[in-house]
Amino acid sequence: MKFKDYYETLGVPRTSTQDEVKHAYRKLARKYHPDVSKDDNAEARFKEIGEAYAVLKDPEKRAAYDQMGSQWKTGQDFQPPPGWDAGFEFSGGDFGAGPGGDHSDFFEALFGRHARAAQHAHMHARGEDHHAKVLIDLIDAYRGAQRGITLRLPVVDPQGHVTTQERTLEVRIPKGIRAGQHLRLNGQGGPGLGKGMAGDLYLEIAFKPDPHFRADGRNVYVDLPLAPWEAALGASVTTPTPDGPVQLTIPPGSVAGRQLRMKGRGIPGAPPGDLYVVLNIALPPADNDAAKEAYRTMAKAFDFNPRQTPKG
């Protein structure tokens, strides 16, 4: 097990007051909150910050943590000394930083057993509803699909340690589903207590990043590069769509950034979305004499200054 320096995580000195700890946490939490931050590591970072704060905000836990001494550094191998928490009285059952209790081994070793002592109640209650995010391919939304989805569920063993259990569900992805929507699977959430029913499982759908297509709600966007003469004179070009390539007529005089709408070729549904083809113009390189000559001929043929301010 590796030691975690919670003071370092929050960027505060060991001598800081509770208010300073809180201030540092709030600032970092806003910065790294997964709902707000675009940072790729936001979620992991946010968990570390939350764990550090769960210990340092609580005077009891902070005192217990502090008495292990300041010689430890993050990442050092660490075993809690026997009886390290002797003489500390932990109050209440709610020790987690948030729901789920997804803390590091280090945290679990120090505070885990206390954290979960009070959770066994003899009663009948419906199980908790669970949530998970799943990534699907855009094409699955076009055609519908059946996908094996592996979920990791933190479970608490009788000693109060948290381990992860994997389970795989075969799930029908309905045609027409869009990113951000949720699928509800009845009875696939947490088990009920006593005779209570199991909770539901909610799957939040997101699309895997696609090199060509971008989905926005039910509409889909694709970039289509054109040669200058195709844009100027018009052309019929093969265009990729998630459902396979189609022939698309480019009107003469098309300019970069123009969007051609292919009605009903977005994500299916009632009504279906549209597919927008965003035109951009690729310049052929002038990398041989013939190409250079062609550009020179063009320059002579046009009285064209792209930097001229428009009239009016």
Added chain:
Amino acid sequence: MATQSTLAALQGAVVEEEVQLTLVELCQACCAEQEHVLTWVLEGVLEPAGNEPQDWRFSGESLRRARLALRLSQDLEINPPGVALALDLMDEIAELRAQLQRIGAGQ
């Protein structure tokens, strides 16, 4: 492997299109206290159909908003008016990002 293939695929309901939630169901689905949801309705974070809390029907979209509201208020200790403001601003950012993406500049 044999057991895998005999498993029937689970059929889910698309919450945003096929599901309306009562107050109790919404609280259950996002592990929120009723009292929180009542405050968020008061602040305009959630807009259920129906007049009295026992008649309220929340759209599937409310589930996303309620979970977001819960996370923001728990993790960042934001009060309900702050949550309402944050959600409005996040909606606006999402709309602007979508606009950027539409013109192909969002990558």
